[in-house]
Amino acid sequence: MIKFINNTADITKELLEGYVMAYADQVKLAAENIVVRANPKSDDKVAVITLGGSGHEPALSGFVGDGMLDCSVVGDVFAAPGAQRLFQALQLFKRDAGILLVVLNHSGDLMSANMACKLASKAGIKVKILETHDDISAGLDASTDDRRGLAGCIPVYKVVGAAAEEGKSLEEIYEIGEHMNSQIATLAVAMKSCTHPQNGAVITDLEEGVMEIGMGQHGEGGGGQEKLISADDTAEKMISLLMRKLTPKSGAKAMLIMNGVGGSTHMELNIVFRRAAQVLAEAGVELVFGKITELLTVQEQSGFQMILGLLEDDHIDYLKNHMSNAPYWTTVGK
Amino acid sequence: MIKFINNTADITKELLEGYVMAYADQVKLAAENIVVRANPKSDDKVAVITLGGSGHEPALSGFVGDGMLDCSVVGDVFAAPGAQRLFQALQLFKRDAGILLVVLNHSGDLMSANMACKLASKAGIKVKILETHDDISAGLDASTDDRRGLAGCIPVYKVVGAAAEEGKSLEEIYEIGEHMNSQIATLAVAMKSCTHPQNGAVITDLEEGVMEIGMGQHGEGGGGQEKLISADDTAEKMISLLMRKLTPKSGAKAMLIMNGVGGSTHMELNIVFRRAAQVLAEAGVELVFGKITELLTVQEQSGFQMILGLLEDDHIDYLKNHMSNAPYWTTVGK
Numbered sequence: 216m217i218k219f220i221n222n223t224a225d226i227t228k229e230l231l232e233g234y235v236m237a238y239a240d241q242v243k244l245a246a247e248n249i250v251v252r253a254n255p256k257s258d259d260k261v262a263v264i265t266l267g268g269s270g271h272e273p274a275l276s277g278f279v280g281d282g283m284l285d286c287s288v289v290g291d292v293f294a295a296p297g298a299q300r301l302f303q304a305l306q307l308f309k310r311d312a313g314i315l316l317v318v319l320n321h322s323g324d325l326m327s328a329n330m331a332c333k334l335a336s337k338a339g340i341k342v343k344i345l346e347t348h349d350d351i352s353a354g355l356d357a358s359t360d361d362r363r364g365l366a367g368c369i370p371v372y373k374v375v376g377a378a379a380e381e382g383k384s385l386e387e388i389y390e391i392g393e394h395m396n397s398q399i400a401t402l403a404v405a406m407k408s409c410t411h412p413q414n415g416a417v418i419t420d421l422e423e424g425v426m427e428i429g430m431g432q433h434g435e436g437g438g439g440q441e442k443l444i445s446a447d448d449t450a451e452k453m454i455s456l457l458m459r460k461l462t463p464k465s466g467a468k469a470m471l472i473m474n475g476v477g478g479s480t481h482m483e484l485n486i487v488f489r490r491a492a493q494v495l496a497e498a499g500v501e502l503v504f505g506k507i508t509e510l511l512t513v514q515e516q517s518g519f520q521m522i523l524g525l526l527e528d529d530h531i532d533y534l535k536n537h538m539s540n541a542p543y544w545t546t547v548g549k
Numbered sequence: 550m551i552k553f554i555n556n557t558a559d560i561t562k563e564l565l566e567g568y569v570m571a572y573a574d575q576v577k578l579a580a581e582n583i584v585v586r587a588n589p590k591s592d593d594k595v596a597v598i599t600l601g602g603s604g605h606e607p608a609l610s611g612f613v614g615d616g617m618l619d620c621s622v623v624g625d626v627f628a629a630p631g632a633q634r635l636f637q638a639l640q641l642f643k644r645d646a647g648i649l650l651v652v653l654n655h656s657g658d659l660m661s662a663n664m665a666c667k668l669a670s671k672a673g674i675k676v677k678i679l680e681t682h683d684d685i686s687a688g689l690d691a692s693t694d695d696r697r698g699l700a701g702c703i704p705v706y707k708v709v710g711a712a713a714e715e716g717k718s719l720e721e722i723y724e725i726g727e728h729m730n731s732q733i734a735t736l737a738v739a740m741k742s743c744t745h746p747q748n749g750a751v752i753t754d755l756e757e758g759v760m761e762i763g764m765g766q767h768g769e770g771g772g773g774q775e776k777l778i779s780a781d782d783t784a785e786k787m788i789s790l791l792m793r794k795l796t797p798k799s800g801a802k803a804m805l806i807m808n809g810v811g812g813s814t815h816m817e818l819n820i821v822f823r824r825a826a827q828v829l830a831e832a833g834v835e836l837v838f839g840k841i842t843e844l845l846t847v848q849e850q851s852g853f854q855m856i857l858g859l860l861e862d863d864h865i866d867y868l869k870n871h872m873s874n875a876p877y878w879t880t881v882g883k
Contacts, residue, residue, distance in 0.1 A: 217740060217741070217758060217777065218817050219740075220816075221781050229820045230823075233820055234822075234841070236839065237822050237839030239839070272814065406551060407551070424551060446553040446555050446563075449553055473571075477814060479552075479553065479849075481606035481846060482604055483553040483554060485563070485564035486555065486564050488567040490567075492571070502573070505571030507567070508877075509843065515812055517849075540881050545880070547615075
């Protein structure tokens with residue numbers, strides 16, 4: 216294993232400890248693997264919680280902070296946290312206003328979420344699940360159950376977090392989030408696979424000079440492998456598929472995010488973004504929000520997730536004009 | 550070349566175009582390779598400008614924005630911009646309040662800066678150079694001339710940018726920046742070298758399982774190669790050297806930044822940060838500002854730069870309480 220780690224069994228514990236030491240003004244550990252804000256929101260407002268495996272840093276705990284998530288429940292590397300741990304977090308945030316639980320569509324995460332919600336219901340805790348499923352690699356007509364949750368959840372965190380901070384009700388926040396969610400599509404491409412940090416296993420075989428469009432969160436395959444093409448050709452191919460899914464009309468307002476998954480340079484992400492944004496402009500789609508960074512990584516895998524979203528005015532307002540102070544998503548606001 | 554690029558000659562132009570499209574509310578191109586704020590600062594205030602080669606994204610243009618840099622002058626991949634291009638930028642920002650030009654100590658950048666300042670002087674443009682030289686790999690007693698500028702310049706941009714926004718004079722801003730600069734030390738480690746995106750050349754030979762402490766900005770050697778050790782041992786070795794350079798007293802207030810240079814995961818950066826922060830705490834040093842992210846990258850090189858700074862109260866105030874709205878350094882402020 217060629218990584219800066221210690222005992223592989225301690226990876227998750229140690230990375231979370233390092234994280235909250237670096238950003239002590241913003242986040243802290245409420246319990247093992249439960250990251251919460253350093254300055255909690257008042258409990259007359261809806262709490263927003265998410266869950267997922269580690270090894271994808273800065274996701275998901277990087278988005279805990281004022282105006283965004285209240286809590287992230289962390290599993291081991293590439294593994295969902297257990298239902299019991301999630302139930303523990305739901306108990307911490309029990310409140311009359313309720314809890315919005317954002318779950319990326321992966322079987323392990325969903326299973327834990329469903330079980331924890333049953334326990335919560337018996338304990339009188341009000342929780343509503345918002346499930347994200349932005350991946351379109353299963354096909355343009357695939358059912359939402361077959362569509363995995365990729366990094367498209369992260370701008371949703373921002374929007375529902377801002378609506379919660381504003382004092383909207385659980386039902387209103389769910390509607391805003393679900394509306395946004397239904398208009399987000401993501402496609403991933405990988406060029407070089409990653410190794411699992413605990414066992415050194417290579418997730419997918421990709422020869423040098425080959426790329427695969429449609430990879431999952433852990434580098435598991437989806438689309439077909441093909442010879443690497445230029446940045447512009449890759450951008451055109453991917454943004455075209457995303458636009459076929461969302462069918463934006465001329466005049467539509469869009470968000471375009473390039474999420475680097477680890478091994479590709481910011482240089483490359485910028486170059487791909489450029490051509491994808493040009494294609495949107497050629498179709499008369501207005502780019503109102505852009506971002507190029509590493510939000511949800513897959514260890515040292517090369518490649519990226521391209522996220523397209525069509526936004527309503529309220530989404531734009533929550534994204535751009537409302538303050539957020541999470542370590543990896545900071546918005547000054549207006 | 551296994552990267553998402555187009556014609557290698559267009560890399561810098563295209564990545565800057567993509568960048569300003571993504572962050573159009575914050576930055577724009579004033580001319581070829583000259584990135585400026587979308588909302589310029591009033592010209593009764595000092596302008597803060599920097600320069601450097603591309604291929605290190607998000608540096609340096611990622612730090613242009615309200616409360617931080619006014620302008621970044623960009624060279625080709627790993628190459629300083631020419632004096633003429635820099636002079637063009639200085640002309641754009643000519644003002645009675647003057648210009649602070651922050652230059653990382655690299656021979657090409659310094660040569661361009663000195664030549665452009667001569668031209669500026671003849672043209673009646675008031676410019677003062679602040680040179681950064683935070684790398685300690687040349688040895689603890691090396692002269693500042695022999696110490697390269699690494700990513701330690703970036704928190705300096707934040708502090709001098711905030712002081713300029715507040716209306717401080719050129720002389721005052723220089724003093725604040727130089728004081729901070731003199732109390733920053735950086736050490737880099739690499740584990741896997743990168744390739745030059747235009748010619749595919751590998752910068753340094755590093756066998757698998759070997760690391761080198763003391764790498765320069767482009768992966769050029771500095772220290773000696775040694776067998777990879779654990780995250781904790783690496784952290785202890787590096788923070789100890791940084792502390793020997795800065796000799797913090799118990800009660801000192803410190804900034805600790807882990808700058809990932811490309812290929813190492815955020816997971817690893819968090820784990821190394823954890824142990825380094827523990828060593829600071831054991832010495833009675835108070836961690837008042839932390840950051841773990843990719844600020845200045847070296848393509849897909851594995852490794853990181855560890856940046857330690859001892860801060861005065863005014864530095865802390867400018868870092869934490871003053872708003873900045875650059876795409877890659879956003880501070881809500883108070």
